[in-house]
Amino acid sequence: xxxxxxxxxxxxxxxxxxxxxxxxxxxxxxxxxxxxxxxxxxxxxxxxxxxxxxxxxxxxxxxxxxxxxxxxxxxxxxxxxxxxxxxxxxxxxxxxxxxxxxxxxxxxxx
Amino acid sequence: xxxxxxxxxxxxxxxxxxxxxxxxxxxxxxxxxxxxxxxxxxxxxxxxxxxxxxxxxxxxxxxxxxxxxxxxxxxxxxxxxxxxxxxxxxxxxxxxxxxxxxxxxxxxxx
Numbered sequence: 001x002x003x004x005x006x007x008x009x010x011x012x013x014x015x016x017x018x019x020x021x022x023x024x025x026x027x028x029x030x031x032x033x034x035x036x037x038x039x040x041x042x043x044x045x046x047x048x049x050x051x052x053x054x055x056x057x058x059x060x061x062x063x064x065x066x067x068x069x070x071x072x073x074x075x076x077x078x079x080x081x082x083x084x085x086x087x088x089x090x091x092x093x094x095x096x097x098x099x100x101x102x103x104x105x106x107x108x109x110x
Numbered sequence: 111x112x113x114x115x116x117x118x119x120x121x122x123x124x125x126x127x128x129x130x131x132x133x134x135x136x137x138x139x140x141x142x143x144x145x146x147x148x149x150x151x152x153x154x155x156x157x158x159x160x161x162x163x164x165x166x167x168x169x170x171x172x173x174x175x176x177x178x179x180x181x182x183x184x185x186x187x188x189x190x191x192x193x194x195x196x197x198x199x200x201x202x203x204x205x206x207x208x209x210x211x212x213x214x215x216x217x218x219x220x
Contacts, residue, residue, distance in 0.1 A: 017178035068127035069179075074219055081216050085195070088209045099198045106191050109184055 005031060007072075011062040014071040023058045030055055075110050082107055115141060117182075121172040124181040133168045140165055185220050192217055 008031050016024055029035040029043070037055075041048040066072055082103060089099060118141050126134055139145040139153070147165075151158040176182055192213060199209055 015179075069125075069181075071179075071181075077219055078216065081212050081219070084212050085209065088206050088212065092204055092206050092209075094202055094204065096198050096202050099195065099202075102191050102194050102198065106188065109187055109191070 008059060008062065010072050010075075011066055014075070015062050015065045015069075018065060019058060019061070023054065023061075026051060026054050027058055078110070079107075118169060118172065120182050120185075121176055124185070125172050125175045125179075128175060129168060129171070133164065133171075136161060136164050137168055188220070189217075 008027075012027050012031060016027070019027070025044075026040055029040050030037070035043075037048050037051050040051045044051070085103060089103075118137075122137050122141060126137070129137070135154075136150055139150050140147070145153075147158050147161050150161045154161070195213060199213075
């Protein structure tokens with residue numbers, strides 16, 4: 001479950017701009033703020049089932065986007081390669097400060 | 111016009127998986143294979159106007175996806191940073207072959 005939550009957090013992060021405002025609200029309350037389905041239902045004055053269905057559909061949409069665009073997968077692969085660049089710099093005792101600034105800029109671009 | 115074609119080629123490359131098969135066919139014939147609207151219309155036995163409308167709509171969709179996900183913009187920024195890493199390696203006379211392999215892997219990930 002924790003693993004699923006982490007994955008959904010990432011997928012939400014990458015694809016939230018493709019969701020509707022309501023989908024974003026439910027997902028963000030459920031996954032980021034750790035609200036229960038019942039609490040979200042109360043907040044929006046809808047049934048618990050309606051919230052559940054909406055979140056399930058949104059999760060499926062996020063997985064579909066990931067299948068098509070692979071942003072999360074590429075992000076993970078990029079992180080590994082960036083880590084390797086840091087290791088290579090360390091073992092070659094590279095001191096150039098601009099190198100580390102550039103690596104950080106690359107990491108922030110995700 | 112050439113600049114627009116280049117941009118559309120990139121946007122198509124990044125977001126084609128989000129298009130319908132018909133949108134993909136028209137866009138790829140028009141932008142990659144340099145067919146005219148008339149030639150595509152003939153191939154698909156539809157009016158030239160129908161092809162034109164479809165392509166215009168698809169172009170607008172691609173620009174909307176780019177507005178939301180910024181994949182092309184981030185790609186360009188990443189290319190600049192990777193170029194800078196190569197320059198830093200050169201001026202520090204870094205010889206480590208794994209560095210260049212890792213940089214190439216990063217470039218290929220786009």
